[in-house]
Amino acid sequence: MTALGTLYGVGVGPGAPDLLTVRALRVIEAADVLALPRSSDFGASVAWSIAAPIVKANAAQERLRLTFPMSKEATVVRPRVLAAVDAIGERLLAGRAVAFLTEGDPSVFSTFGYVRDEALRRWPSLRVEVVPGVTSITSVAAIGGIPLADGHERVAIIPATYGVGDLVDLLERFDTVVLMKLGGAMPTILEALERTGLTDRAFLVSRATMAEQRVERDVRRLEGDTGGCLAMMIVKRSDRSGRLVNEAAPDATRATEAP
Numbered sequence: 129m130t131a132l133g134t135l136y137g138v139g140v141g142p143g144a145p146d147l148l149t150v151r152a153l154r155v156i157e158a159a160d161v162l163a164l165p166r167s168s169d170f171g172a173s174v175a176w177s178i179a180a181p182i183v184k185a186n187a188a189q190e191r192l193r194l195t196f197p198m199s200k201e202a203t204v205v206r207p208r209v210l211a212a213v214d215a216i217g218e219r220l221l222a223g224r225a226v227a228f229l230t231e232g233d234p235s236v237f238s239t240f241g242y243v244r245d246e247a248l249r250r251w252p253s254l255r256v257e258v259v260p261g262v263t264s265i266t267s268v269a270a271i272g273g274i275p276l277a278d279g280h281e282r283v284a285i286i287p288a289t290y291g292v293g294d295l296v297d298l299l300e301r302f303d304t305v306v307l308m309k310l311g312g313a314m315p316t317i318l319e320a321l322e323r324t325g326l327t328d329r330a331f332l333v334s335r336a337t338m339a340e341q342r343v344e345r346d347v348r349r350l351e352g353d354t355g356g357c358l359a360m361m362i363v364k365r366s367d368r369s370g371r372l373v374n375e376a377a378p379d380a381t382r383a384t385e386a387p
């Protein structure tokens with residue numbers, strides 16, 4: 129009986145091909161099959177468009193395109209996940225190594241998580257390896273010139289399209305709030321920023337590290353704008369980056385750290 133192939137979840141970084149890790153490149157080039165997610169049957173795979181410029185051509189390697197429509201509905205996404213695992217499973221059962229490419233990092237809002245869970249449900253002994261990637265979160269922080277967290281600061285990561293009704297509360301409780309998957313949430317976000325007086329502490333980056341990168345530091349200008357589908361907003365309450373923080377933390381049991 130042929131041994132099961134390995135399933136790799138490979139993060140390819142946020143957009144710039146030179147942000148792919150050495151390990152990601154090695155695993156992609158060695159795989160028998162590249163599983164390439166895309167959001168429509170006719171569209172390109174964002175993950176493959178990031179990796180393709182630096183991956184060595186390999187005529188023996190199969191490119192398996194898998195469509196996962198952008199949807200919050202399980203009834204839309206689930207059948208696509210099952211179909212993807214059917215196709216990937218066929219290759220794994222033939223002993224082939226399959227690398228599922230994912231934009232950014234596979235552990236951050238990636239379809240790979242659903243694919244891995246379903247594959248492990250079907251083949252519990254399957255070997256799965258995750259190759260971490262540079263996530264859009266740290267890339268956007270780098271572009272904005274802010275530390276995500278310093279000293280005792282706390283960070284919240286929010287998929288905005290699933291609801292930001294509690295955003296005022298989050299902005300008050302966390303030092304840094306990362307808003308991803310903006311969808312139609314912009315009006316509520318801008319209103320919460322105004323209510324908390326944090327409008328000037330927010331910035332938006334879309335298509336970070338890609339040729340079309342856009343940085344908006346005056347988020348008031350985003351009224352009537354979605355920001356685009358690869359867009360993120362970060363709100364950082366203070367500018368105390370890099371300094372020893374002596375002020376009392378909200379939780380008095382937390383110690384002040386030396387820099």
Ligand SMILES: C[S@@+](CC[C@H](N)C(=O)[O-])C[C@H]1O[C@@H](n2cnc3c(N)ncnc32)[C@H](O)[C@@H]1O
Binds near residue numbers: 230235238310335359
């Ligand atoms: C499905 S999640 C994928 C996140 C990805 N796995 C990561 O680690 O960055 C998509 C969301 O990530 C954010 N995102 C992904 N790539 C981005 C980029 N290049 N620039 C800005 N935001 C990005 C956006 O908020 C987008 O709605």
